[in-house]
Amino acid sequence: MPHVVTQACCGDASCVYACPVNCIHPTPDEPDFGVAEMLYIDPSTCVDCGACVSACPVGAIVPGHRLPDDQARFADINAGHYTTGVADAVRFPVDPSRQLPMAPVTKPRRLAVDEPVSIGIVGSGPSAMYAADELLRHPQVSVTLYERLRRPFGLARYGVAPDHTATRSVMWLFDDIARDPRCEIKLGLTVGRDIMLDDLRERHDAVIWAGGAPTDRALAIPGITAPGVVSATAFVGWYNDHRDHDHLDVDLATSRAVVIGNGNVALDVARILTADPDTLAATAISRHALATLRRSEIEEVVVLGRRGPAQAAFTLPELVGLVESGANVVVDPAELSRPPDTPDATTRAKLDLLAEVAARPRRGGRTLRLGFRRSPVRIDADAEGRAAGVVVERNRVTDDGTIEPTGTTDTIAARLVLTSIGYRGIPVPGLPFDEARGVIPNDAGRVVADGTPVPGMYVTGWIKRGPSGFIGTNKTDSAQTVASLLADLEAGALADRHPRRRGLLDLLS
Structure with a gap:
């Protein structure tokens, strides 16, 4: 087979x-x-x-x-x-005459420079590690990665759900890259605080910024700052032992939680909240999070999406994994109206699976309910100011996917609300920033300020293209950036081909 x-x-x-x-x-x-x-x-x-x-x-x-x-x-x-x-x-x-393109296989070539080349990379997540891998194919190149956290590999470690053990195994690949004697990872160093970006640019022939998109897109509705409202990014960091979020106050003494947004991260946090803690014990979940989950009183998690099921942000593989994990998924059959034309095989399969779930007999225990065509209007608070519920407006989705509010509202009682509507990059001191897109302006990975490339400064990953794609998408993205860097190196376009080789301790002092 x-x-x-x-x-x-x-x-x-x-x-x-x-x-x-x-x-x-x-x-x-x-x-x-x-x-x-x-x-x-x-x-x-x-x-x-x-x-x-x-x-x-x-x-x-x-x-x-x-x-x-x-x-x-x-x-x-x-x-x-x-x-x-x-x-x-x-x-x-499919028409047998249709010929799909063969991916070109390129062999590493020798760079047109003989002297040693030193590259600094800010970050150690997937985009940084794939960039390091591309650079280390050339024997005269050495790489130093600067990571502010106490452990490397970014979202591969701190963003993937602990029970997705296969996906987390990509860190074995990153371990192999890091073992190269020409690769060094400096942990616990924050660029802009412990060491300045200008210092790195002096120390290396070129610098690649691979800082990702570390914050959430803001949800601007009344009540969003009430205690009990938590970003999904913070919650994921909490159960993955991220130092920025390991002291998060997560109150699970409530019967219902609401997750606003229905992407893969939203399904992850909903699955963790409804999972049997015993099944998580053998995973990489943080021990303090596991202890809190063992005391959880949550019986239902409602995952809300603004659009219909055909436009749901979660992927088909994530939905299959959720359904086959044993999670008690509930879908209202009335919410599964199918668009008149669904030519996309992936969307058809997604709708078929949701219909299968909706037709299943209901069973007891913790439930994970998928809701569609609902936009959050405000967060209601109790007498103490804590979140008490989410007011949502029902939407109508047209055949072309446009959302039309109906004016009908409902209130979903919940003392825990998780917002999961996407990630966003943040400005980097000393570099240009596109506020509208949340990225560093660039041309094929070359940082661009006022339409002009910044010599020796490059970018890769989500801070380059926006928060899209998966872990492995960063491989082709980083390859493009490295190709630009090496082309500039060979053309003599870098600002200073003789960086000041000061030791790191000297820089830190």
Whole structure:
């Protein structure tokens, strides 16, 4: 049987380049690569060679005959990407004359410089580590990463849910990169406080800023600052032992929590809140969070989205993982009206799975309820000023996806409200910043100020492109930035090819 890409797919495309028969798509050169929810293996062309299995950094690819029961749906999901489906699951083959592009395989080349090259990278998350990996392919390059936290790897460690162990295993790849003798990671150093950006630019031939998008998009509604309202970013950091959030006051002495937003992070926090703590004990969850979850009185978590189920922000792999995890997911059948035209196979599969969940008999225990077409209007507070409920307005979603408020409101009683409507980058002192997009202006990774590239200064990751994509999306993003940096290096366009090689202790003093 052909191999199958499963839920843990990180999208870094290593499998694409390893495949000898071009059966894994989309490739980084296809237009839908940046928005694809995962990669897919074409069962009609896969030759079961297993090259992709070895290349995958998170163990997401499995021979079809070895798929565990909770991942079995992914055989159809992979096949569905290469067929056009209609009602009753009748499938018609894609036009065989359609030729999908083969991803180009490039071999490392020797740089047109002979002397040692020193690159500084601010951050140690996925975008930083993929950039370091690209740079270290060249023997004359050394890399120093500056990380403000006590442990490296950013969102791969602090942003992935602790029970998503396969996805978190990408850190093994980052460990291998960090073991290179020409790679050094400095922990516990905040650029702008402990060490200045100008010092790094003096110390290195070039600097890559890979600081990510560390804060939430603000939800501007009345009552949002009431005690009991917590950002999903802070809550995820709390259960992942992030030093900025490990002392968060999370009150779980309430029967219901509401999560505003329905992306993958929203499903993560809802799943953690409704999970049996015993199933989390063997994961990397923080011990203080686990102790608090053991005392939790929550019986229901309501996850709210502004749009309909066809436009839900969560991905199909995340929904499959949630449903197959044993979580008691509840969906109201009345909320599952299907758009008249749903040509996208992924959306069809998502709606089919939601309909299957809605038709299941209700069972007791903690529930995770998915609600659609509701926009938050305000947070109501009790006599003590704490959150007591969320007032939501019902929406109508037109055929083209436009939201139309109906004027009808409901109140969902809840003493814990988690906001999860996306991430946002923050300004970096000394660098330009696009307030509208929350990114550092750049041209293919070159930092640009007033339309002019800043010599020797580069950017990668979410602070470069905005908070989109998955862990592995950063691989192609960082490759683009490194390619720009190396081209500038060879062209002699860097500001100072003879940086001041002062020791770090000297800089810190």
